[in-house]
Amino acid sequence: xxxxxxxxxxxxxxxxxxxxxxxxxxxxxxxxxxxxxxxxxxxxxxxxxxxxxxxxxxxxxxxxxxxxxxxxxxxxxxxxxxxxxxxxxxxxxxxxxxxxxxxxxxxxxxxxxxxxxxxxxxxxxxxxxxxxxxxxxxxxxxxxxxxxxxxxxxxxxxxxxxxxxxxxxxxxxxxxxxxxxxxxxxxxxxxxxxxxxxxxxxxxxxxxxxxxxxxxxxxxxxxxxxxxxxxxxxxxxxxxxxxxxxxxxxxxxxxxxxxxxxxxxxxxxxxxxxxxxxxxxxxxxxxxxxxxxxxxxxxx
Amino acid sequence: xxxxxxxxxxxxxxxxxxxxxxxxxxxxxxxxxxxxxxxxxxxxxxxxxxxxxxxxxxxxxxxxxxxxxxxxxxxxxxxxxxxxxxxxxxxxxxxxxxxxxxxxxxxxxxxxxxxxxxxxxxxxxxxxxxxxxxxxxxxxxxxxxxxxxxxxxxxxxxxxxxxxxxxxxxxxxxxxxxxxxxxxxxxxxxxxxxxxxxxxxxxxxxxxxxxxxxxxxxxxxxxxxxxxxxxxxxxxxxxxxxxxxxxxxxxxxxxxxxxxxxxxxxxxxxxxxxxxxxxxxxxxxxxxxxxxxxxxxxxx
Numbered sequence: 089x090x091x092x093x094x095x096x097x098x099x100x101x102x103x104x105x106x107x108x109x110x111x112x113x114x115x116x117x118x119x120x121x122x123x124x125x126x127x128x129x130x131x132x133x134x135x136x137x138x139x140x141x142x143x144x145x146x147x148x149x150x151x152x153x154x155x156x157x158x159x160x161x162x163x164x165x166x167x168x169x170x171x172x173x174x175x176x177x178x179x180x181x182x183x184x185x186x187x188x189x190x191x192x193x194x195x196x197x198x199x200x201x202x203x204x205x206x207x208x209x210x211x212x213x214x215x216x217x218x219x220x221x222x223x224x225x226x227x228x229x230x231x232x233x234x235x236x237x238x239x240x241x242x243x244x245x246x247x248x249x250x251x252x253x254x255x256x257x258x259x260x261x262x263x264x265x266x267x268x269x270x271x272x273x274x275x276x277x278x279x280x281x282x283x284x285x286x287x288x289x290x291x292x293x294x295x296x297x298x299x300x301x302x303x304x305x306x307x308x309x310x311x312x313x314x315x316x317x318x319x320x321x322x323x324x325x326x327x328x329x330x331x332x333x334x335x336x337x338x339x340x341x342x343x344x345x346x347x348x349x350x351x352x353x354x355x356x357x358x359x360x361x362x363x364x365x366x367x368x369x370x371x372x373x374x375x376x377x378x379x380x381x382x383x384x385x386x387x388x
Numbered sequence: 389x390x391x392x393x394x395x396x397x398x399x400x401x402x403x404x405x406x407x408x409x410x411x412x413x414x415x416x417x418x419x420x421x422x423x424x425x426x427x428x429x430x431x432x433x434x435x436x437x438x439x440x441x442x443x444x445x446x447x448x449x450x451x452x453x454x455x456x457x458x459x460x461x462x463x464x465x466x467x468x469x470x471x472x473x474x475x476x477x478x479x480x481x482x483x484x485x486x487x488x489x490x491x492x493x494x495x496x497x498x499x500x501x502x503x504x505x506x507x508x509x510x511x512x513x514x515x516x517x518x519x520x521x522x523x524x525x526x527x528x529x530x531x532x533x534x535x536x537x538x539x540x541x542x543x544x545x546x547x548x549x550x551x552x553x554x555x556x557x558x559x560x561x562x563x564x565x566x567x568x569x570x571x572x573x574x575x576x577x578x579x580x581x582x583x584x585x586x587x588x589x590x591x592x593x594x595x596x597x598x599x600x601x602x603x604x605x606x607x608x609x610x611x612x613x614x615x616x617x618x619x620x621x622x623x624x625x626x627x628x629x630x631x632x633x634x635x636x637x638x639x640x641x642x643x644x645x646x647x648x649x650x651x652x653x654x655x656x657x658x659x660x661x662x663x664x665x666x667x668x669x670x671x672x673x674x675x676x677x678x679x680x681x682x683x684x685x686x687x688x
Contacts, residue, residue, distance in 0.1 A: 189586055189587075212600050212601055213601065214601070224599070224600055224601075226596065226600075247599065249596050251592070251596070252587075256586075256587070257587060257588070260583065260586035260587055260588050261583070261588055261592070261596055261597075263582075263586065264579050264580075264582060264583040264586070264588055264593065264597060264602070265596075265597055265600050265601065265602040266602070267575075267578065267579045267582060267602070268575060268576070268579045268597065268602030268603070268604070268607070269600075269601050269602045271571070271575045271578075271648065272572070272575070272602070272604060274648055275567075275568060275571045275572070275575070275648050275649075276568070278567065278571075278646055278647075278648050278649060279564050279567045279568045280564075281644070282563075282564060282567060282635070282638075282639055282642075282644055282646060282649075283560065283561070283564040285639070285642035285644045286489055286556075286560035286563065286564070286638065286642070287489075287552075287556075287557060287560055288557070288560050288561055288564055292551070292561070293564065296526065296549050296551070296561055296565075297561075297564060297565060297568065299524070299547065300512050300524055300526075300565050300605075301512050301513065301514070301524075301565065301569050301605050301606060301609070302564070302565040302566070302567070302568030302569045302572070302605070302606075303568070303604065303605045304568070304572060304603065304604035304605065304607075305600075305601050305602070305603045305604065306601060306602075307568070307604075309601070335582070338582075338586065339582055339585070342582075342585035342586070342680070343680065343681075344581070344582055344585045344676075344679075344680045345676070345679050345680070346578055346582060347578075347651045347654065347655070348571065348574055348575050348578050348648060348651045348652055348655070349575075349578060349582075350651070351647045351648045351650070351651040352648055354647065355647070355648070376644075376645070379644075379645050380642070380643065380644045380645070
């Protein structure tokens with residue numbers, strides 16, 4: 089037994105890797121896991137630990153799950169090699185993937201039945217903020233779950249929104265945020281390329297619109313990628329068919345009609361269909377540019 | 389002959405009235421005109437002038453046109469009682485309505501043929517900023533047009549974007565801004581009401597999302613109207629079928645497909661169809677609320 093807080097970060101993609109780094113900086117004993125073994129090796133070269141997840145699960149204070157979706161989250165927690173049955177009573181699962189609120193409530197109930205706390209804790213902020221420990225976390229869960237997860241929240245987040253005492257409220261707010269963020273990226277691309285047809289250059293677009301009522305957080309963050317012709321994936325096109333798909337699934341279940349979200353989703357699907365799925369999500373502009381015969385900055 | 393700058397403001401709606409007030413504060417001789425005579429009387433009670441537009445047209449330094457659209461602009465300038473033929477050489481028309489860039493170029497040519505300068509000068513910022521002389525103006529035109537219009541720009545605007553040496557570039561940027569602003573308002577309404585179906589209150593929506601990546605200028609400005617249940621029209625629903633319609637007309641002419649704009653436009657049309665056309669544009673949320681059986685704040 090040691091006093092050092094012991095955590096596993098499962099999923100070392102751009103967000104999970106940053107959380108794992110932040111936990112390391114906080115002085116925790118951090119074990120990082122990913123199906124991409126090169127990410128695990130990179131993490132170990134930075135001072136992190138690896139090991140056999142099944143063997144260490146019983147000694148964890150917290151398991152931070154930063155996988156892609158609900159199916160992967162369930163597999164990690166309760167699949168063939170699921171960790172929850174092996175975890176000690178009073179430990180906490182911090183679930184960071186974007187998932188339906190109902191799924192979060194189900195996972196909370198199944199974890200609690202085994203004496204494990206569950207914090208519904210989807211994240212926002214992008215890979216750069218993840219690496220600096222400055223994420224926003226939209227969290228909900230019991231006060232015991234918050235207490236057990238507190239070291240992780242303090243290490244990884246600049247802002248923790250405490251959104252309720254049961255799982256689901258965090259995921260609900262995340263879905264709301266993703267609806268807006270996804271639509272705003274696609275709308276930025278629609279407006280930027282529309283402007284090009286009228287002689288407004290991408291540079292001028294960013295310079296003027298970012299100071300006008302038409303601006304958004306996503307416009308200011310993503311439009312410069314188009315101006316620079318740089319589609320290095322900070323957040324990829326492929327995120328959006330997934331996340332806006334989750335939003336529309338939840339909406340359909342609630343008999344809520346979301347026509348703008350549906351229109352935006354189609355533009356990301358088209359961008360993926362054009363082969364740009366693993367580029368930065370600003371590449372959704374390429375759908376508009378190709379349709380209208382425009383040449384974006386950096387293209388031949 | 390006097391040294392006092394003499395201007396007419398034609399169109400005393402919420403934006404034009406503010407511009408007229410700003411010109412008064414700057415010490416100009418300001419004549420205000422509107423088809424709604426009560427607005428003219430109100431302006432005269434505040435120290436403005438009225439009179440017979442045809443009689444004073446020849447002595448104006450600047451005519452500021454703040455009507456609803458291109459058709460009204462053309463009527464004021466070149467209709468049966470159009471002012472341009474009566475204006476003195478070297479005076480300037482400052483055209484503030486949202487119009488197609490091509491229309492602005494046509495008006496410039498027709499004014500110039502009569503020796504009148506034309507500044508393509510659409511405005512942004514809302515009625516409160518108009519009243520304080522803090523508008524943003526997206527202007528383009530010859531340097532002579534800018535010089536002649538300078539006193540008006542300085543009186544009415546906090547920020548003047550100088551977007552090019554011919555008419556059209558100002559209107560192009562305004563169309564880009566309106567595309568974004570209109571979509572962002574409707575998307576805010578879609579996200580806020582979607583959140584309500586998942587237990588996210590409108591208050592919590594504003595509190596959390598305004599600090600997250602899903603925020604926009606319009607969300608921060610308009611969502612509080614929904615929280616307050618206050619649909620006093622700072623900018624009305626009816627603006628958007630008009631302005632997004634202009635955007636889509638321009639887009640169609642350029643063979644530019646704008647599916648997200650088209651989806652947002654339909655939501656404003658539905659809001660007008662529900663009878664909310666003269667309410668604040670945040671009332672587009674009522675379309676979503678009715679479809680989903682939700683009760684917005686302030687509704688019974």
